[in-house]
Amino acid sequence: MNKIIHIAKIQLVMRTTSQLWRFIIFIQPILYLMMTLFMMNGSMRTQYSMDAVLGAGMMGTWSSILFSSGSDIDRERRWGTLEMIVGCPTPLSSIIMGKALTNSLVGLFSMGLSYITALLLFRQQLVIKHPCLFMLVLILIIISVAAKGMIICTLFTLSRAVRGLLNVMENPIFLLSGLMFPIVILPLWTRPLSYILSLTWGMDALRMVSSGTFSYKHFLFSLVILLILTFLYLLLSLWLFQIIEKKSRKEATLGVY
Amino acid sequence: MNYEYLFKKEDYKVTIFHKLEFFFRGAIYSYKSLFAWLVPKVYILTKVIGPIFQILFFTFLGQYYAKELGREFFIIGNAVQISALSSINGVAMTIVSERTEGTLLQLLGTPASRARIFVSRSLMHIIDGLLTVIIGFIFSYLFLGISFKNTNYILLVVTLLIAVFSTSGLGMLIGSIGLAIREINLLSNLTYFILLIFCGINYPVTNLPSFMQGISNLLPLTKGVEAVRMILQGANFTTVAPYLYHEIIIGVFYTLIGLILFKCLDYYSRYSGTLDFD
Numbered sequence: 001m002n003k004i005i006h007i008a009k010i011q012l013v014m015r016t017t018s019q020l021w022r023f024i025i026f027i028q029p030i031l032y033l034m035m036t037l038f039m040m041n042g043s044m045r046t047q048y049s050m051d052a053v054l055g056a057g058m059m060g061t062w063s064s065i066l067f068s069s070g071s072d073i074d075r076e077r078r079w080g081t082l083e084m085i086v087g088c089p090t091p092l093s094s095i096i097m098g099k100a101l102t103n104s105l106v107g108l109f110s111m112g113l114s115y116i117t118a119l120l121l122f123r124q125q126l127v128i129k130h131p132c133l134f135m136l137v138l139i140l141i142i143i144s145v146a147a148k149g150m151i152i153c154t155l156f157t158l159s160r161a162v163r164g165l166l167n168v169m170e171n172p173i174f175l176l177s178g179l180m181f182p183i184v185i186l187p188l189w190t191r192p193l194s195y196i197l198s199l200t201w202g203m204d205a206l207r208m209v210s211s212g213t214f215s216y217k218h219f220l221f222s223l224v225i226l227l228i229l230t231f232l233y234l235l236l237s238l239w240l241f242q243i244i245e246k247k248s249r250k251e252a253t254l255g256v257y
Numbered sequence: 258m259n260y261e262y263l264f265k266k267e268d269y270k271v272t273i274f275h276k277l278e279f280f281f282r283g284a285i286y287s288y289k290s291l292f293a294w295l296v297p298k299v300y301i302l303t304k305v306i307g308p309i310f311q312i313l314f315f316t317f318l319g320q321y322y323a324k325e326l327g328r329e330f331f332i333i334g335n336a337v338q339i340s341a342l343s344s345i346n347g348v349a350m351t352i353v354s355e356r357t358e359g360t361l362l363q364l365l366g367t368p369a370s371r372a373r374i375f376v377s378r379s380l381m382h383i384i385d386g387l388l389t390v391i392i393g394f395i396f397s398y399l400f401l402g403i404s405f406k407n408t409n410y411i412l413l414v415v416t417l418l419i420a421v422f423s424t425s426g427l428g429m430l431i432g433s434i435g436l437a438i439r440e441i442n443l444l445s446n447l448t449y450f451i452l453l454i455f456c457g458i459n460y461p462v463t464n465l466p467s468f469m470q471g472i473s474n475l476l477p478l479t480k481g482v483e484a485v486r487m488i489l490q491g492a493n494f495t496t497v498a499p500y501l502y503h504e505i506i507i508g509v510f511y512t513l514i515g516l517i518l519f520k521c522l523d524y525y526s527r528y529s530g531t532l533d534f535d
Contacts, residue, residue, distance in 0.1 A: 019440040023447065031450045039323045039460045048322065168302050171310035181321035 003090050007098025008105070015068060015102070024067055029060035029110040030117050036180060037122050049124040050210050053114045055180035058203060060110020061145050062173055068103040069149030070166045072096060073157040086248060093150070093241040100149035104142045129212025133219075137209055140226055141202035147233035148198065154240035158247075178203055198229035279369065280377050287351050288381035290358075294347070304389055308339035309396050315459050316401065323460060332403050333489060334458035336393035337420060337482045341452050343386035344424035345431060346445045348379045352432025352519075353441045361436075365523055375519050376512065378432070379425040386421040387414075407491030416488060419501050420481025423508030424452070427477050430515035436522050452478055477511065480504045 015021045033056035037045060040052075073096070076082040086092050118124045128134045156166065174180065176190060177199035183191065194200045205222040208214035289295065294303045312335040319331035352375075355361040364374060397403040431448055435441035453459065455469060456478040462470050473479045484492075484500035 019443045020446075023443050027447070028450070031454060035454055035459055036318065036322060038454070038464045039319060041323070041325075044322055165302065168307040168310065171307070171314045175310065175314045175317065180318050185317055185321055 004094055004098040004101065007095055008102040011068075011099040011102040012106070015106070021064070021068065024063045025060055025106050025109055026113060028063060029056040029114050032056050032059055032180075033114045033117055034121075037118065037124075045122065045124065049118050049122065050126050050128075051207055052180065053111065053118050053126060054203065054206050054210060056114040057107060057111025058141070058177075058179045058199065058206075059174055060114075061104055061107025061142070062177075062179070062199065063170055064103045064106050064110075065100065065145050065149040066152065066166065066169055066173075069096075069100050069153045070156050072099050072103075072153050086245065091241075092245060093238055096150055096153050096241070097146070100146040100153065101142075103149055104146040107142065107145070108138075128210045130209040133209040134206065137202065137205045137223070137226075140223070140230070141199070141206065144198040144202060144226060144230035144233065147230050147237060150237035151233055151240065154237055154244055157244055158240065173197065173199065176200070195225075196229070198226050198233065201226040201229065276370075276373070280373050281380070283369075283374060283377040284380035287355075287378050288385075292347060292351055292354075292381075304342060304385075305392055308335075308342060308389060308393055311335055311339055312393055312397060312401075319459055326460070328401065329403055329489070330486070331459055332397045332401055333486050334482055336397055337390055337417065337485050338452060338456070338458045338478060339393050340386035340390045340417070340421045341424050341428075341449050341478070343382045343389055344379070344421050345428040345448050345452070347382040347385060348425050348428030349432040349435055349441055349445045351378050351382065352429065353435035356436060365526060371520050371523060372516055375429065375433075375516050379429055379512075382428070383418070383421050383425050386425070387417055390417050390421070403489075405489065408489050409491075409493065412494055412497070413485065413488050416481065416484050416497065416501060419504050419508070420478055420485070423477035423481060423504045423511070426508040426511030426515065430511050430518065433515045433518040433522065436519070452476065455479070457482055474503075475507070477504065477507050480507075 033052055036052040036056070037049065040048060073082065076085055085095055115126060119126055175186070176183070176194045177197050178186075178194065179199065183194045183200060186194065201222045205219055205226065208219050208222070294300050312332060315335050316328055316331040319326060320328055355364055367374075394403070394405075398405065427448065428445075431441070431445055434444060438444070455465070455473045455476050456462075457473065458478075462473045462479060465473065480500040480503045484497040484504070487497055487500075
């Protein structure tokens with residue numbers, strides 16, 4: 001655990017040197033929030049500002065995971081440090097887990113900044129009705145998104161074809177997870193795609209506890225699905241890590257494929 | 258030593274046709290060799306799939322939070338704005354690539370007109386941007402039910418060309434700035450979002466605070482998108498003409514500012530010899 005925390009700290013320091021990363025975490029979510037709030041009229045703004053803040057924060061989390069975790073292994077490869085990382089006693093999966101946790105955790109900055117923007121620039125009253133449950137759901141979402149980041153990291157490492165998707169995966173997930181609006185307004189055929197994304201269930205639970213209008217049965221259901229999906233993501237990512245390690249030892253092409 | 262006697266004067270006389278040929282050759286070669294998205298897979302993902310998801314995302318977002326505007330408002334706004342991928346990011350990338358690919362020194366060493374070099378960098382991206390908008394409109398017609406029943410197609414294409422030209426003026430300015438700073442991707446991404454926020458793409462400009470509305474009128478696309486919405490509702494040239502003139506003036510203004518900056522950097526590079534360094 002200490003190793004993972006240490007790796008997470010180093011990852012944070014290293015990522016902050018990238019201006020593009022700073023744009024994704026600190027500026028882009030605020031811009032999305034501003035667009036959404038300008039779209040709403042007065043009464044809608046009073047009713048839905050908190051939802052927009054949560055959505056903008058989660059957008060920051062997803063973009064961070066996509067652009068950071070998606071390129072983590074590739075970055076090590078370009079720096080020439082990948083072989084050393086794979087060769088060191090700490091498993092590659094733990095190293096990437098530490099990196100993914102940071103990539104996911106920084107989404108909290110996005111959410112915090114979105115909250116301050118809505119509060120100060122748009123003068124909205126933003127109340128979280130159940131702060132403790134809110135924190136619990138937020139922590140679970142961060143772990144879940146980190147697990148998803150591990151899958152992305154391994155898939156992008158294994159396939160050049162998948163790596164091409166990096167630049168276009170942002171909006172589809174915003175759309176399918178219902179980060180800014182409930183998924184019920186999407187066509188029915190997209191529902192299965194939304195349901196396999198843990199962010200869909202996480203956002204659902206987050207909206208419930210922030211607004212305070214929910215049944216515990218519905219809330220628990222969303223929470224349980226979120227946990228199950230997170231567990232499945234972790235299993236899938238560990239399996240993919242095994243493939244990477246086997247492939248790299250067998251073919252000795254770690255630094256080039 | 259004078260070597261001029263070795264050539265007949267007509268051998269090295271540059272006619273207007275030669276100049277046009279240089280212009281178009283420069284436009285095509287810079288696009289083919291310096292545009293990083295030209296690989297078919299990357300092009301389709303970045304210029305077709307990505308923009309389509311932008312149209313879908315903002316259309317659903319608008320449908321939920323601002324139903325009264327109607328879904329066509331969001332579809333048209335985003336279908337036109339996605340051209341900024343070419344006219345902002347593409348143009349800026351092509352100008353900056355001269356430095357990253359190591360060809361800037363040779364380029365600035367030629368006696369060719371700086372204005373011709375500079376403007377030719379945007380030509381193919383204007384055509385490419387128009388193509389992106391057409392793809393966006395075809396998708397919207399087929400899958401989102403947008404109607405072209407009352408549309409004057411020629412006027413629509415001319416308006417789109419003017420809007421893309423105007424945005425590429427801003428792209429050229431950013432490209433010039435990119436010759437002086439490192440993080441050009443950051444600047445072009447930020448500009449892309451600024452257009453989304455200020456230009457009435459996803460809400461009427463009147464939704465913005467008054468000081469922001471002032472900025473909107475100084476940016477490309479604001480009047481262009483408004484004109485396109487009117488044309489799709491059946492407006493004729495006389496109605497949209499003021500919007501088009503405004504858009505042309507904005508485009509020329511940004512192109513000129515960009516050119517002046519480009520020339521200043523050209524002069525500075527000769528003076529200090531540092532332009533080729535990151």
